[in-house]
Amino acid sequence: MKILAVALPKVRICAVGHWPADRIDKDGFLILDSVVQKELAEIASLVSYECKEQIFAQATPAQYIYIPHSGAVRVAHQLADGRNQIVAFYMPGEPFGLGENGVYLNSACALTDCLLIRVPRAALDALCAHEPRLQQDCLVGAMAQLRLSQRHLLIVTHQRVLKRVADFLLECSRQQEVFDPARSVLSLIMDRSDIADYLGTSVETISRTLGKLEEDGLVKRLDSRSLWLDVPKLTNLLNN
Amino acid sequence: MKILAVALPKVRICAVGHWPADRIDKDGFLILDSVVQKELAEIASLVSYECKEQIFAQATPAQYIYIPHSGAVRVAHQLADGRNQIVAFYMPGEPFGLGENGVYLNSACALTDCLLIRVPRAALDALCAHEPRLQQDCLVGAMAQLRLSQRHLLIVTHQRVLKRVADFLLECSRQQEVFDPARSVLSLIMDRSDIADYLGTSVETISRTLGKLEEDGLVKRLDSRSLWLDVPKLTNLLNN
């Protein structure tokens, strides 16, 4: 980890689909009031992490909230029996760092080299206390996370892994950063083991399931990180 | 459904473990400022539902937020393939009614006869706009829900149903309304089919799994809704 001693870039919070249209800019990010933006800049820092570097560990003091500026992050929960359940992947603009009783509930790890905006929790709370607009944005953001979590729940509870994988791929294909609609090609930001830990299955099953989907013509492996998708057929698979 | 034309009882929001200790009363509920309480009373109504009555349906306009005053509620999401995934159970003081783009994401159904405090969403938003304390409480509440949802995720992703059931029972046993620590007896508020839909498995498997747990002495079925639990042994099961 490295703290960068440069001016903080504009804090961009992914907002598409969650905030009223008049608060969203052309790229789908929340428009923060310039005063709020400035106040945030005073308490936040820009930090960089290398690929696979841990950002924070489960059960350690939850000092900061993070917002990816570039790169991608994996947040997972380690269980007593050794399982490593991935709770979510985070892309630029999606805040993470949920805590309870002052400690992080999960661990976070950089999926790629990344730049993160790091905001001390205490200072953010203080700022929210006299900036109701910011607090409202936080509330809307928390509800967006809740919807994502419920969506994840629906994905992992498909009984057949075939559906879980199909649903997962469709979910990924909604992220403009990684899906090229023109070619219908998805660039996976995570490896097979991450997909397995996200879907609650094993690496081998992921591999076999992709094979099955390819056999049936629903996907095509261009290379291990690039998949061509037949979105309508995948969508249809979920109805049966 | 019946709208009760009586004075609104005090709005009680379950807060244990999520709000600072000085904001919680002796029963574990959030202490709302009396002004806020009064303002809420002006916009909220008390409504009653009978057991198994639907409270709202997925994809219908999300007009209200509900807070159970008594009784219990089941919130579920219906999928295109006919699956009915239960997203959460709600006990007194736990608000529910998540929407997106103005419609409910899930359906809600009364598990028992119940009294609910019903708050119009628009009025609540307006009230929050000039009552920062209430808005903060909403934020804390949303994060509490997020933690619950992530916890649910960890439960349903146990590969073996044995662990899912054990974890579910332990989760229930943390609710003081339904667990008697003195006798170590849990009163289930839902039937087998609800448990199955919550854990992503079938009724038969739930039944068989309870049988297996009983064989091994970790639980004892007093009747179909009352279970004696060996909490330490159940906890230990999750470590293997």
Add this chain to the structure above:
DNA sequence: CGAAACGTTGAAGTCTCTCAAGAAATGTGG
């Protein structure tokens, strides 16, 4: 170039689902 990490494929065993039927509990009308 070689080692390590990642991805794929094979085979055996286990768990869970589904379909089916019986037991227990609940509710209803007489």
Add this chain to the structure above:
DNA sequence: CCACATTTCTTGAGAGACTTCAACGTTTCG
């Protein structure tokens, strides 16, 4: 209060899906 219908819960048996262990091909990186 009892008889009967309905719902809920439990148990059985066969089929299918997934996990695990193992081996091998491919890519990445020092």
